[in-house]
Amino acid sequence: MAGIRFRNVSFSYGDKKILENFSLDVEDSQIMCLLGPSGCGKTTLMRCLLGLNKPETGEIYVGERCVFSREKRVNIPPERRGIGVVFQDYAVWPHMTVLENVCYPMKKHGLPKDEIAGKARYALEQVRMSDYAPYLPSQLSGGQQQRVAIARALVSSDEVIVMDEPITNLDAKLREEMLIEIRQIQKNIGTTILYITHDQEASLQLCDKMAIMNADGSLSQIGTDEDIILRPAGRFVFEFIGVSNFFRLTKKNNSWCFHDDENLQYPGTVPDEYSSCVDMGVRPNDIVFDDSSQVRGKVRRSVFLGSEYNMFIDFGGQEVRVQRSTFDDGAGTIQEGADVGLKFLNPVFYHAKEA
Numbered sequence: 001m002a003g004i005r006f007r008n009v010s011f012s013y014g015d016k017k018i019l020e021n022f023s024l025d026v027e028d029s030q031i032m033c034l035l036g037p038s039g040c041g042k043t044t045l046m047r048c049l050l051g052l053n054k055p056e057t058g059e060i061y062v063g064e065r066c067v068f069s070r071e072k073r074v075n076i077p078p079e080r081r082g083i084g085v086v087f088q089d090y091a092v093w094p095h096m097t098v099l100e101n102v103c104y105p106m107k108k109h110g111l112p113k114d115e116i117a118g119k120a121r122y123a124l125e126q127v128r129m130s131d132y133a134p135y136l137p138s139q140l141s142g143g144q145q146q147r148v149a150i151a152r153a154l155v156s157s158d159e160v161i162v163m164d165e166p167i168t169n170l171d172a173k174l175r176e177e178m179l180i181e182i183r184q185i186q187k188n189i190g191t192t193i194l195y196i197t198h199d200q201e202a203s204l205q206l207c208d209k210m211a212i213m214n215a216d217g218s219l220s221q222i223g224t225d226e227d228i229i230l231r232p233a234g235r236f237v238f239e240f241i242g243v244s245n246f247f248r249l250t251k252k253n254n255s256w257c258f259h260d261d262e263n264l265q266y267p268g269t270v271p272d273e274y275s276s277c278v279d280m281g282v283r284p285n286d287i288v289f290d291d292s293s294q295v296r297g298k299v300r301r302s303v304f305l306g307s308e309y310n311m312f313i314d315f316g317g318q319e320v321r322v323q324r325s326t327f328d329d330g331a332g333t334i335q336e337g338a339d340v341g342l343k344f345l346n347p348v349f350y351h352a353k354e355a
Contacts, residue, residue: 002063002159003028003192004049009058011044018044019217021057028063029190031183033203036213037240042196044217046162049194050085051078062160079108084153084191088165090145092137098124098148099133105156123151126185143174150185158189164196179205200241204229212237235350238281245287245320247280248352258295259316267295270349277352284310284323286345289334293341302336313340 004026011019018041026032034042047053049060051067054075060068062083067076092101102123106116124130127147137145146166153161163182167175179202186193197203203210204225212220212228214236221233232238239246249256249266256266256278270278297315306326311334313320320342334340 002065003030003061004032004160004194005059005061006045006049007059007061009045009048009060010056011041011048011053012056017217019048019055022217022219023058024211024219024222026192026194027209029186029192030208031186031193031195031206033195033197033207033210034213035197035200035203035210035240037215038198040213040215041217042198042213043164046164046194046196049081049162050083051076051081082157082159084156084158084161086146086149086153086161086163086166088168090137090142090149090169092145092148092152094137096136097133098129098135098137098140101137101148102151102155105152119155120151123154126154126188127151127181141174142170143178146170146178147181150182154185154189154191158191160192160194162194162196165199166195167202168199175202182206212240232348235279235281235353238348238350243284243321243323245282245284246353247282247318249278249280251276259318261316264295264316267293268344268347274349274351279350279352280344281348281350282344283346284321286347287320287322288343288345289322289324290341290343293343295342297340297342299334299336299338299340302334309334313342315342 006022006024008021008023009019010021022045034045036042044053048055055068055070057070059066062081066072066074067081068074093104096104099120102120103116106119121130124133127150129144129147129151132140132144137148140148167178170178183206195206207225209222209224210228211222214220221228221237228237228241238244247258249258249270250260252262256270258264258266297313297320299311300314301312303310308326309324311322311324313322
């Protein structure tokens, strides 16, 4: 198998700089999910890797092979980079059968018929589509078409595959199934996958590591899902991944209070590095109800989602989101309109953001 390395890659569209000296390593046989807000450069980076965009600076390696280097004057054509691609819209040929779709890239490369047949059969087995070899795409579901696209990517390269939002067009149940299948295929074959997405939930289910891009195209944090969720590198990562609540705390007479109100004191501890004003971030599942708490709110809305309740609390005019497991004692007995005490677990603190 082969890893992927970006070294100081820069790219612009006209006067607009998209990537500047961007570097990232995707380890061999790893699923790396690249996340970031729209317009941050995720797709641009993918196109640079595939050879569809030509960077202004830097180098790109697939395994030990340099596929692009401005300094060394290397720019291997897309069809010779040996990278499989799975797009959001499947991009399967409607007039070709499943088998013909999978065989097509190998025929374009002039592989012998026996080798084409063997690789196609193996790829279809991996995605559980062998029985559908004679079917046309119009006879398949969206999930089945996406499996065909994955099989076609596998015959293009079982070493490196790029997936660009591959499950966005599927319904919730199929998305879940496809994530499991992608993970299983990768485990069986050991393919290195660069997964481009804005879907945080999919990334958390699928990836070995996540790379979070800032809006300006720079990297904010690289780590496992636990690193990203439990140890965010900064406020941007904390806000971007998952749902968050933020509370403005100000210091009055040596006590920290909510909403600039001395009568509404924060019962916890704020790090010494903050002197007068701070933003406290808390995840919805880190807010619990505590009858003894002096910090009170009113339940405005409670939504049952099967495994959990999403509750929206009015806290001094601020809407606060709380998540409680269905299996928590009394979770289903809290009615809309109820007055509740709030306790904050695992808060994180950031310098106050300008309003």
